[in-house]
Amino acid sequence: MSADELRMDLEELRRLEGLATRPRVVSLLSNEIRSVDAKLASRAAPVPTPAPQALAAAAAPAGPSYVTLGSFSWDQDNEKIRVYVFLENVDQEKVETTFKPMSVDIKFHDVKGKNYRCAIPKLNKEIVPEKCKIVVKPTKIVITLWKASSGNWLDLHYKEDKFKPSMGKEKDPMSGIMDLMKGMYEEGDEDMKRTIAKAWSDARSGKTADPMKGLP
Secondary structure (H helix, E strand, O other): HHHHHHHHHHHHHHHHHHHHOOOHHHHHHHEEEEEEEEEHHHOOOOOOOOOHHHHHHHHHHOOOOOOOOOEEEEEEEEEEEEEEOOOOOOHHHHEEEEEEOEEEEEEEEEEEEEEEEEEEEOOOOOHHHHHHHEEEEOOOEEEEEEEEEOOOOOOEEOOOOOOOOOOOOOOOOOHHHHHHHHHHHHHHHHHHHHHHHHHHHHHHOOOOOOOOOOOO
16 A cells, blocks of 8 residues: 555544544544554655764774784893794784883784784883884794883783782781781791691780791
8 A cells, every 4th residue: 555545544534533423433443543654654764874883883894813822932131021922924014013011912914814912911010112122033023022120020921929918007917917928828838837827826816916926
C-alpha cells in the first residue's frame, strides 16, 4: 500500500472516530488509527546516514599486532645500559622507538611478515631519552640507554624495595621492623629462620620489647 493510500485511510478513520458513539467502536477505531499512523511514519522516515566519525572508524584499518620479545640480555657501565635483542632481518628504517625517563618501547615492523615489540614499562631508574639510541646489526639490535645519574643498577626493571620500612603516620612504629624481619626470614637459611622465629615469638609474648634482640 502506498503512502497516499495510507493517508486517505487515516483521514477516513478519523472521520469515523468523530462520528462513533459506542465506546467499543471508538476504541477499535483508535487502535486502527495508531496502527495506520505508525505505518505512514515508517514510510516517511528517511534512511539514517552514518555520521562522519562512524564512517571514518569503519574505514580505518585495525592497528598492527605485535609479537612480544620478552627475552633479551643487557650489560652496563657507570654511564649507560646496553640492551641486546636477538632478532634477524630487521630494517633500521622500520624501527619505531619511544624513549621516556622511566620506560622504553621499541617496535620492529615487517620482519619476515611479522611485527615485534620489546618494551620495559618501568625501568629501575631514570634515563635521558634524548641521548638514547638504537643500532640494528645483522643478527641483533643494540639499544643504548643513558643513565640520568651515574652508578650501578641492580636490575633493569623497577623493583620495590621490600626491606624498606614503611614510614606511614598511621602505622605502628614497630611495623617497619616486623616487615624487615619477614624479609630476612624469607631470605635466610635455617639457622636464621629459627633465630627470627624465636625473637618474633618472644616479642609477641611480651618477653622482650625488641624483636631484633638476639639476632646476629
